[in-house]
Amino acid sequence: MASRQEVIGLYRQYIKAYRRWPKQEQRRQDFRAYMLNRLRTEFRQSASQAAIMERLAYGRQELNALESVINGEMEEKYSLRDDGLIRSFMPASRTFTLLDQPAQEGLSEKNATTWTFIGAYLAGKLSKSSTQEK
Numbered sequence: 001m002a003s004r005q006e007v008i009g010l011y012r013q014y015i016k017a018y019r020r021w022p023k024q025e026q027r028r029q030d031f032r033a034y035m036l037n038r039l040r041t042e043f044r045q046s047a048s049q050a051a052i053m054e055r056l057a058y059g060r061q062e063l064n065a066l067e068s069v070i071n072g073e074m075e076e077k078y079s080l081r082d083d084g085l086i087r088s089f090m091p092a093s094r095t096f097t098l099l100d101q102p103a104q105e106g107l108s109e110k111n112a113t114t115w116t117f118i119g120a121y122l123a124g125k126l127s128k129s130s131t132q133e134k
Helices: 004-020 031-044 051-071 086-088 101-109 114-122 130-132
Strands: none
Touching: 004 031, 004 051
């Protein structure tokens, strides 16, 4: 049986993860705003006891995935082999030619691997100002 304390505890953990997610002021889609809106919506919905248990389990699973992204564990856990099939379809680590100029400059300034660069780009740590001008 899920207690109110378990639900509140999970909500607080999500709020901590929300606060750790980097701000994305230059991006059109702000994941932080989406996350906060979704948290408020999901945790305000009433549900039966069985549904609460199911939603708590799902919420914990999603929180673990979110924290692994925040903590940068994706590259370590899902490293790509140099001779793997995925690598053959991806551009070289330093040739992301479809990205905007600030992102290209950010890539050349850092010693970035494919995963760290993509993670930084998606988290908004690299500028997207040129895409907003289009």
